[in-house]
Amino acid sequence: MTSNIRTGGSKKEIDPEEIMKRKFRAKCRFKAIGRLAMANTYWLIEAAEQYEGVEDVKRRVAQAVRGKAKKKRLLGINDKALLNKDAHERSDFEKKYIYRIIGGLKCFKRYPNHVKKKLAAVTYFRYYGPNRVIVRQHHEAHALYFIVTGDVMVSQMVFDELLQQNVSVDIGVMHPGDMFGEVSLLHNIPRTATCTTVGHCELLALMQEDFKNVLQASVQKQWDEVRRAMSAFTYFDALDEVARREGCIVAKMKAYNRNETILGDGMGIPNFVYFILSGQCQMIETLQIAVTQRLGHTSYVLYDPYIPKQESDQDIDAKYFQAYKKGREGQSEDATLLSSSMQVTSSAKGTETIKKPSSELSKQKRSGSIKRDSIVTIQEEKETEASTTGTPAPAPILEDEVPAEVQEGAEEQEGILREASVKSAVLMQPSEQHRESVRFSIQHPIMPPPNLKTYFMQVCLFYPGSTFGFGENMRDRRIIALTPVDCMLMPKIWLLQRNTANIWSRIEHYLEKKIPSKKQLFQEFVAERRWQEFREQLVADVVARSKTVNLTSVHDVPYSIRMEEMLDI
Structure with a gap:
């Protein structure tokens, strides 16, 4: 009986291996909780910052200082x-x-x-x-x-x-x-x-x-919408299934209301290409034109400070070849002085001319202009003395006939004169340095001309199937929705990585060529203004010839026609 009870009691005892497994599980859970707490310390510490006690003053001061610089969190x-x-x-x-x-x-x-x-x-x-x-x-x-x-x-x-x-x-x-x-x-x-x-x-x-x-139904709907948009453009027909899937990931679908700015004036998503799915939009460019009236004639001048002035061939020659011309003129003057100093000319009676050797020519060329002038002066004085007295002028001393000591002294003196001439040429006097001070850090504003008016010109229209945003010139331009517009936006870098047959670069080049420039728009503006002035003058002439009295005023014209006529170009 007692043996049976002991046997039953031994069955209820827990196996040591099970005890070890439970301890190991508890240890693993504790470590997991510790790692989880350490990983989330960044946001868990927000609770520790809320100290409401009064004993620890330093902690309250630190909390107040941190509270000023603490950013507003979306989730507490x-x-x-x-x-x-x-x-x-x-x-x-x-x-x-x-x-x-x-x-x-x-x-x-x-x-x-x-x-x-x-x-x-x-x-x-x-x-x-x-x-x-x-x-x-x-x-x-x-x-x-x-x-x-x-x-x-x-x-x-x-x-x-x-x-x-x-x-x-x-x-x-x-x-x-x-x-x-x-x-x-x-x-x-x-x-x-x-x-x-x-x-x-x-x-x-x-x-x-x-x-x-x-979310699977709604996400699948978005993917099907992007796939239909991509299939509407033949540019994406050559993409495989993986590339189409990536396109669905990076694409964005945008809807714009009427008169909403799609791109330009700080609006729009940069580095994205726009594909129009439905609707119509227009590109508008700003023109600043100076309007002047003189003797009954109106003249228009385009003002654009960002476009540099076109240089003619004469300006280019003066800009890039003027230094070479000055250098040639300087070389010709040096050659004239050198030839006059190296040659000893005879008097009017026909005395002989003796040229110095090439070594002395090189030295004279390296020496300053002061030495050359002094040599010419000495030569002329000797010639005048010989001509007045009637005695022949002494023969000039060549370098080979000068003793070595005298030649060394002459070389030292020549070096001193050369250094003095270089210093006088480089280190000019302060009074001679008339140079205006230029500060590149300060940009002086360009004053616009008077009578400057701003006009808005319609550059082109975009219909479903059109695309823009490849990097074309958007200065002073913006794209406005004329009707509700739906667009698909694709990253430009993603398109360039899949530039089959260089299609995207060709589209960019085509847009740059087809979209008129600012000068072409200005010429069109002037032509329209001239035609409007001619019509008004023609009507005025016809009305002036007739003897009937015209009592019609502006108030007799319907509002719709008046609004259409008041619209600028």
């Missing part, structure tokens, strides 16, 4: 804690509260209210520190991510034929409000790119099962 610590709560444990009140929070976030503005309510029940908060990999290429997909704060770098592994290995290539940067990870979930394929955080990033994650129930 209580909101993040609520978003970390399991979806099945959230109450209806908490779901409504989350709906009010995420309804104002930039990443959820694209969805209708009924979709936001569903997202409020299943989204989770995620935080990643700097240089953390969120998703990795070729890995299995488990979630979809919305960026709340921070930037995310997107990169792909591409095989380099030169290095014969895979190289990571940066594709672009995603900002708050963007979404990533939907491609793998939508098509059931591995990750197509690697997403790495640039700094501190706060995300909202949507798990795979919730994505299928909430």
Whole structure:
């Protein structure tokens, strides 16, 4: 009996191996909680900053100083804690509260209210520190991510034929409000790119099962819309399935109302190409024209301070070849002085001329103008003395006949004179340096001419199937929607990477050639004004010849006709 009880008691005892397994699980859970707390310290520390005590004065002062410089956060610590709560444990009140929070976030503005309510029940908060990999290429997909704060770098592994290995290539940067990870979930394929955080990033994650129930229909609708838009343009017919999928990822669909600025005047998305799907828009350019009237004649002058003045051939010669002309004139003057100093001319009676050797010519050429003038003066004085006295002039002393000591002294004196001439040429007197001071840091404003008027000219019209934004000249230009316009926007860098047959460069060149320039618009403006003046003068002449009295005034003309006539060109 006792043996049976002992046996039953021994069965109820826990196995030592099971005890070890439980301890190991507890240890792993504790480590996981510790790692999770360390990973989320960046936003968990917000609660530690709220110190309401009165004992620690230093802490209160530090908190007050930090509070001034602290940025306004989109999500508070209580909101993040609520978003970390399991979806099945959230109450209806908490779901409504989350709906009010995420309804104002930039990443959820694209969805209708009924979709936001569903997202409020299943989204989770995620935080990643700097240089953390969120998703990795070729890995299995488990979630979809919305960026709340921070930037995310997107990169792909591409095989380099030169290095014969895979190289990571940066594709672009995603900002708050963007979404990533939907491609793998939508098509059931591995990750197509690697997403790495640039700094501190706060995300909202949507798990795979919730994505299928909430967002798959709406995301699939957006993809089908982009695919139909791409199929409307023959430029994308040569793309394969992978390239089309990438195009659906990077494309943006935009709708513009009437009279809304699409591109220009600081509006529009830079480095994106616009493809018009529906509607009509126009390009308008600003012209600044100086209008002057003299003796009953009106003259128009285009004012554009950004266009440099065209140089004629004569201006180019004076600008680029004037230095060479001055140099040649200086060389000719030096040659004249050198020849006069190197040759000893005889008097009018016909005395002989003796030329110095080439060594003395080179020395005389290197010496200053003072020495050359003195030599010429001495030679002339000796010649005049010989002519007055009747005695022949003494023969000039050549370099070979001068003793060595005298020659060395002469060389030293020549070097001193050369240095003095160089210093006098380089270091001029302050009174001789008449040079205006120019400060390049201060830009003096260009005063526009008087009677300057601004006119708006219609450059061209864009219809469905047109495209713009390839880098054409948009100075003083803007594109305005005449009717409601729907556009598809594609990144220019993505198009240039798939530049089949150089199609995009050719389109840019075609737009630059076909769109009229500012001067052509000005000529058209002047021609229209001349024609308008001729019509008005012709009507005035016809009316002046008739003897009938015309009692018609402007108020007798219908408003529609008056408005049409008042419209400027």
